Amino acid sequence: MKAYKIPEATVMRLSIYSRYLHQLIDERIMTVSSDEIAKGVGVSSAQVRKDLAYFGEFGTRGVGYKVEELYGHLMKILGLNQTWNVIIIGAGKLGSALALYQGFTDRGFIVTAVLDIDKDRIGKKLNKVTVEPLEVLKDRVKEHNINIGVVTVPAAAAQDVTDRLVDAGIKAILNFSPRVLKAPQDVIVRNVDLAVNIEVLSFNLAFNG
Amino acid sequence: MKAYKIPEATVMRLSIYSRYLHQLIDERIMTVSSDEIAKGVGVSSAQVRKDLAYFGEFGTRGVGYKVEELYGHLMKILGLNQTWNVIIIGAGKLGSALALYQGFTDRGFIVTAVLDIDKDRIGKKLNKVTVEPLEVLKDRVKEHNINIGVVTVPAAAAQDVTDRLVDAGIKAILNFSPRVLKAPQDVIVRNVDLAVNIEVLSFNLAFNG
């Protein structure tokens, strides 16, 4: 199967499969079937096979997949065979938590800079990085070859920060602010909207339950 | 149009529309068209109308929607015309940040209890709530009539915590741990997987860019 446009849902599942495979590696399991992966992560086995088929043939008919080998393939596909430098804008509670989040570090995302406008936050140490003023954004992005920007500022400041990230040449933004950000076509923006997520629960409780 | 099963994507957008309408209220804007909402939140106007059509006819042909009225309808649909009591399990960086997250409070989600197993965290104050040991989970859920559980514990502890929440009668769980949680059919689980989100960016940078 030739890959042209990969569904986003597929990419998200690949990330989940890869974590599950990591778990299997820890458990010293050598081989796994699409059905076992499916059960492990809560999807159908056909789904697992279709997702993998976008990128090649990784398994052996009648046998399954070699765990370590498939894990390696997935990490490569996801671009996790390298590290990525991350800048976080907004050193409030959420930004600070993300700066210290092990789940990023474990997968090769290195928080290289954390910026804020608040004088009280500037100078604060978060692991190895010190919170710096917003003005150094462009310098830090160039200097540390930063690939990914994380926006954890209040809604009112989000677009300004985005414009600055775009101006600095950032091509991927993870947005935690509750605002729809405008950015050029070639900049990928992903929204992690915490309020939306809890409101879906609220809807389901109110509407069905 | 009769509502039976509402697409989850629709519910998420309603949440976003409602926030945009709130913004319009602040700006004293009285009337809005589906096209203006669409532009404001980055979807198509047909999408906006279809989403609303699941729940009724809220507009006036030739005119548009009354901002406050539509806002009221959406808040009611989303179950946000009431408050919800929330318990957070895991008082690490992320759990603490969520406990203090204004975006929840603003929309009527009240963090009523925060629990952890770590002695060093128990007793810590987060706004009005004090971190308590995991053992009081069932008591607090009953006592405060808690509707929603938020899981911010490490992967290894996530299923145990989920089992406890289910046992306590919780029907909605927001899961921040990188594990697929097993829960009964009637319990709604939503995953906010921070690593998956940043890995989708990594994939796009590596695969296309």
Place this chain on the structure above:
DNA sequence: GACTGTGAAGCCATTCACAGCT
């Protein structure tokens, strides 16, 4: 016998396009 890889079918969400109302 077991399990992958994949075309075909099925299903669901989005977009189109226009009738209907103000």
Place this chain on the structure above:
DNA sequence: AGCTGTGAATGGCTTCACAGTC
């Protein structure tokens, strides 16, 4: 003339089912 509400068309993801391989 302008904008909503909606049936029909489209497009895309998921599931089915089975041929192919070990």
